[in-house]
Amino acid sequence: MTPESECLLELASVGKHFGGVTALADVSLHIRRGEIYGLIGPNGAGKTTLFNVVTGLYQLDSGSFDFAGQRYTRCKPHLLAQAGIARTFQHIRLLANMSALENIMVGRHLRTRTGIWGALTRHAAARAEERDTVRRARELLEYVGIECAHQTLAKHLSYGEQRRLEIARALATEPKLLALDEPAAGMNATETVALKALLQKIRAGGITVLLIEHDVKLIMGLCDRVAVLDYGKKIAEGVPEEVRRDPAVIAAYLGGSGGGEA
Amino acid sequence: MRLHRSSSGRFAFAAVLLVLPFVIDALLGHGWVRIADFALLYIMLALGLNIVVGYAGLLDLGYIAFFAVGAYTYALLGSPQFGLHWPMWVVLPLGALIACGFGVLLGAPTLKLRGDYLAIVTLGFGEIIRIFLNNLNTPVNITNGPQGISAIDPLQIGSFSFGSSYEWLGFRVDDVHLHYYLFLAFTLLVIFVSRRLEDSRIGRAWVAIREDEVAASAMGINTRNIKLLAFAMGATFGGISGGLFAGFQGFVSPESFSLMESVMVLCMVVLGGMGNVGGVVLGGILLVVLPELFRNAAGPVQQALIGRVVLDPESLRMLMFGMALILVMLWRPAGLWPSTQRRREFAAEDSVLQQEQETVYDARK
Amino acid sequence: MEILLQQIINGLVQGSVYALVALGYTMVYGILGLINFAHGEVVMIGAMIAMTVLQALLTAALTPVLAVLLSLLAAMAVCMALGYSIERIAYRPLRNAPRLAPLITAIGVSIVLQNLAMMIWGREYHAFPLPFNSTSHQLGGAIVNDVQIAIVIIALLIMSTLMWLVHRTRMGRAMRAVSENPAAAALMGVDINRVISVTFMLGSALAAVAGFMVSANYGIVHYYMGFMLGLKAFTAAVLGGIGNLRGAMLGGVLLGLIESLGAGYIGDITGGFLGSNYQDVFAFFVLIAVLILRPSGLLGEKLAERA
Numbered sequence: 001m002t003p004e005s006e007c008l009l010e011l012a013s014v015g016k017h018f019g020g021v022t023a024l025a026d027v028s029l030h031i032r033r034g035e036i037y038g039l040i041g042p043n044g045a046g047k048t049t050l051f052n053v054v055t056g057l058y059q060l061d062s063g064s065f066d067f068a069g070q071r072y073t074r075c076k077p078h079l080l081a082q083a084g085i086a087r088t089f090q091h092i093r094l095l096a097n098m099s100a101l102e103n104i105m106v107g108r109h110l111r112t113r114t115g116i117w118g119a120l121t122r123h124a125a126a127r128a129e130e131r132d133t134v135r136r137a138r139e140l141l142e143y144v145g146i147e148c149a150h151q152t153l154a155k156h157l158s159y160g161e162q163r164r165l166e167i168a169r170a171l172a173t174e175p176k177l178l179a180l181d182e183p184a185a186g187m188n189a190t191e192t193v194a195l196k197a198l199l200q201k202i203r204a205g206g207i208t209v210l211l212i213e214h215d216v217k218l219i220m221g222l223c224d225r226v227a228v229l230d231y232g233k234k235i236a237e238g239v240p241e242e243v244r245r246d247p248a249v250i251a252a253y254l255g256g257s258g259g260g261e262a
Numbered sequence: 263m264r265l266h267r268s269s270s271g272r273f274a275f276a277a278v279l280l281v282l283p284f285v286i287d288a289l290l291g292h293g294w295v296r297i298a299d300f301a302l303l304y305i306m307l308a309l310g311l312n313i314v315v316g317y318a319g320l321l322d323l324g325y326i327a328f329f330a331v332g333a334y335t336y337a338l339l340g341s342p343q344f345g346l347h348w349p350m351w352v353v354l355p356l357g358a359l360i361a362c363g364f365g366v367l368l369g370a371p372t373l374k375l376r377g378d379y380l381a382i383v384t385l386g387f388g389e390i391i392r393i394f395l396n397n398l399n400t401p402v403n404i405t406n407g408p409q410g411i412s413a414i415d416p417l418q419i420g421s422f423s424f425g426s427s428y429e430w431l432g433f434r435v436d437d438v439h440l441h442y443y444l445f446l447a448f449t450l451l452v453i454f455v456s457r458r459l460e461d462s463r464i465g466r467a468w469v470a471i472r473e474d475e476v477a478a479s480a481m482g483i484n485t486r487n488i489k490l491l492a493f494a495m496g497a498t499f500g501g502i503s504g505g506l507f508a509g510f511q512g513f514v515s516p517e518s519f520s521l522m523e524s525v526m527v528l529c530m531v532v533l534g535g536m537g538n539v540g541g542v543v544l545g546g547i548l549l550v551v552l553p554e555l556f557r558n559a560a561g562p563v564q565q566a567l568i569g570r571v572v573l574d575p576e577s578l579r580m581l582m583f584g585m586a587l588i589l590v591m592l593w594r595p596a597g598l599w600p601s602t603q604r605r606r607e608f609a610a611e612d613s614v615l616q617q618e619q620e621t622v623y624d625a626r627k
Numbered sequence: 628m629e630i631l632l633q634q635i636i637n638g639l640v641q642g643s644v645y646a647l648v649a650l651g652y653t654m655v656y657g658i659l660g661l662i663n664f665a666h667g668e669v670v671m672i673g674a675m676i677a678m679t680v681l682q683a684l685l686t687a688a689l690t691p692v693l694a695v696l697l698s699l700l701a702a703m704a705v706c707m708a709l710g711y712s713i714e715r716i717a718y719r720p721l722r723n724a725p726r727l728a729p730l731i732t733a734i735g736v737s738i739v740l741q742n743l744a745m746m747i748w749g750r751e752y753h754a755f756p757l758p759f760n761s762t763s764h765q766l767g768g769a770i771v772n773d774v775q776i777a778i779v780i781i782a783l784l785i786m787s788t789l790m791w792l793v794h795r796t797r798m799g800r801a802m803r804a805v806s807e808n809p810a811a812a813a814l815m816g817v818d819i820n821r822v823i824s825v826t827f828m829l830g831s832a833l834a835a836v837a838g839f840m841v842s843a844n845y846g847i848v849h850y851y852m853g854f855m856l857g858l859k860a861f862t863a864a865v866l867g868g869i870g871n872l873r874g875a876m877l878g879g880v881l882l883g884l885i886e887s888l889g890a891g892y893i894g895d896i897t898g899g900f901l902g903s904n905y906q907d908v909f910a911f912f913v914l915i916a917v918l919i920l921r922p923s924g925l926l927g928e929k930l931a932e933r934a
Contacts, residue, residue: 056479089477109466109467378656379918386862578746596724
């Protein structure tokens with residue numbers, strides 16, 4: 001058991017089934033504050049399921065997880081977002097018909113308070129908050145490097161920009177843990193390099209990052225520690241170099257997806 | 263409303279709104295001022311539904327039920343039915359509050375349903391309310407059944423009644439004119455509230471839910487509460503306009519709250535342009551005025567063309583109305599005056615996926 | 628006991644009609660994801676055509692059996708043409724439009740059909756000229772007549788034919804493919820537009836039969852008859868799980884039973900406070916309850932969150 005101060009997210013024997021299919025079986029792992037933690041595994045290994053469990057989209061069937069000193073077994077997505085877990089989606093889920101700026105402003109929802117009364121009267125506090133929301137949203141656009149696109153509709157952005165916008169939107173919720181589901185998918189080499197730099201910048205800003213990725217090179221070059229899932233089970237965990245040499249991992253990749261990615 | 267940005271434009275627009283009932287009266291007669299009053303009521307109603315359907319994207323087919331709740335609250339507390347004559351400033355807010363309560367009551371268990379299921383559940387709710395209003399006359403007479411409640415108190419503030427005529431400086435002002443101003447004030451209030459909400463944290467959350475509920479909840483929006491808020495706001499507006507309706511008509515019966523009425527209000531929202539206050543106002547005006555025009559035209563036009571009235575003018579007018587609905591939707595599927603957002607949504611050609619879909623569909627046309 | 632049996636019989640008969648109409652809603656929804664609001668009016672038009680043709684043929688001294696068959700065929704033909712046209716005019720141009728646009732045109736079509744019928748056949752109730760004497764039979768204290776028996780049997784026959792059509796024929800396979808994934812089906816060479824047209828025509832043919840049945844059962848036809856019937860049938864389709872054929876049938880029969888049992892016993896249950904005039908409320912209460920407890924309907928699949 002890692003002390004609370006050091007451990008941010010800890011999964012204890014998490015299990016999840018869909019009908020007869022076991023998507024996650026008895027998965028335990030812990031993520032330390034301030035690290036970039038990678039989650040890899042062949043297709044269908046249960047990575048996205050694990051993601052959906054810790055972000056509240058799925059309810060787990062057994063086990064529990066601790067986040068920032070709080071235990072969760074059943075929880076709604078918005079409460080986990082409140083607690084400090086923000087995510088992006090494997091298939092980008094931006095608010096396609098809102099501008100980039102508006103997307104991030106929606107991300108600020110959680111950390112702002114104006115209700116009906118404030119919206120109607122636009123009293124001083126409400127106006128100040130709205131100004132602050134716009135300012136923060138612009139800052140975040142700049143932070144991820146798409147400040148020129150603030151008036152553009154999300155769906156008109158390029159693929160790489162959409163990925164960045166989704167990250168900016170997640171950052172707007174002021175997360176402790178940023179969970180990214182295959183952020184480099186579909187990116188070209190240049191975009192991937194830029195993404196890597198962005199993630200390092202985010203970590204340097206004190207945010208812990210959980211990363212699912214197919215691009216093993218990116219994972220190995222970026223992550224402090226890596227866990228490998230296969231058929232819903234954790235088969236390895238450790239620093240990238242260790243994991244890379246793990247016979248179980250090599251077997252899983254060679255047997256699983258047939259490629260020598262690891 | 264966006265059209266009148268400049269202060270002189272605003273001033274002119276306000277002046278037009280103020281003299282409008284007298285202009286209508288002079289040109290078209292009293293009856294049309296009454297129609298204008300109804301148009302304002304329906305605009306209020308449509309703006310309420312616009313919050314639910316246009317902003318939050320929740321399809322509500324039983325919206326008229328909240329109108330009914332407001333109307334019957336007013337009718338029961340301000341008529342000889344129970345011998346109660348509570349003042350308007352108590353009954354109107356009370357009606358709005360009760361309608362809001364009904365909205366929450368209906369919304370709480372059902373808002374997790376997918377769109378089309380929500381539509382049918384709200385439709386069922388609307389029918390349930392109507393059937394109860396129709397039948398709650400036995401064994402205890404509450405609503406007076408299909409006969410409805412009549413002799414409802416006029417809208418009144420202190421001793422000033424909107425249901426009477428007054429002479430000021432030799433200038434005669436009738437009940438239809440007074441109601442016009444009262445309803446105009448309420449409509450402007452509802453417009454103000456809509457616009458303010460639209461451009462706020464809450465309004466953005468509504469649109470986010472409409473666009474992608476999963477993403478919205480992952481960003482920390484409590485989707486259930488925010489949807490419930492939209493439902494409650496819509497119901498409140500419905501309740502207020504219902505109370506005004508009862509006081510204006512002096513008579514309510516279940517017939518005024520049929521599914522067709524819900525559908526009409528929905529048509530106003532969709533036809534005008536969902537999510538855009540200006541569009542909804544336009545839709546409300548058109549759907550009140552058009553059928554009236556057809557009503558007045560259907561008989562005489564036949565008379566003039568073929569010398570006698572062959573077709574029942576009432577059906578003919580509804581027939582034309584139905585065709586107008588179809589044609590307008592085919593011509594402008596996003597509504598006559600869509601919000602910029604909805605317009606973008608419909609400009610689907612920029613989405614590659616959509617384009618592929620279209621080609622697939624069109625291949626055999 | 629007799630009352631119970633009688634209400635069950637009535638419920639089954641009414642439920643068979645609901646099921647036939649519900650199938651039309653569910654087939655269209657399954658393929659287009661669209662509530663065909665005008666479907667109830669198609670039922671009404673079917674009934675009107677059947678009545679008019681039957682009247683004419685009987686006046687022309689045709690044998691009753693032939694007259695009934697021909698009028699039913701005429702009603703089916705007209706309704707199929709109507710269903711086809713509705714789809715072509717009001718739905719197809721809006722296939723990529725915002726979701727609510729086709730709903731509004733559907734409402735428009737519904738208004739047009741209703742008022743067209745009012746112009747042609749007037750506002751009055753018409754007697755349905757069924758040329759048989761429907762004998763009543765005693766069945767354990769309850770009464771059931773020939774028409775009612777015929778309704779249930781014909782409904783069963785039609786529904787099994789439909790199931791055969793959808794599950795065993797080429798066209799049926801195409802329909803299922805389109806409802807699963809239109810784009811993929813089209814890429815596999817399925818003519819989507821043809822499949823959709825056929826679906827509308829099939830549903831409308833069923834509606835015509837249902838219209839004939841209702842009118843024969845109650846003996847009257849009216850321009851407004853399609854509205855409530857359509858609403859109930861749609862409710863039945865949702866109850867069973869919309870998009871699911873078996874669900875529509877189950878939902879239809881179940882709704883018929885619930886209504887007739889509810890209407891028969893509501894007085895006893897509420898101690899006379901609510902009477903059988905609340906019959907219509909039942910349908911909706913049950914619907915709301917089912918959807919809250921089982922949001923996808925009785926036989927509906929749990930739809931995964933669509934990305």
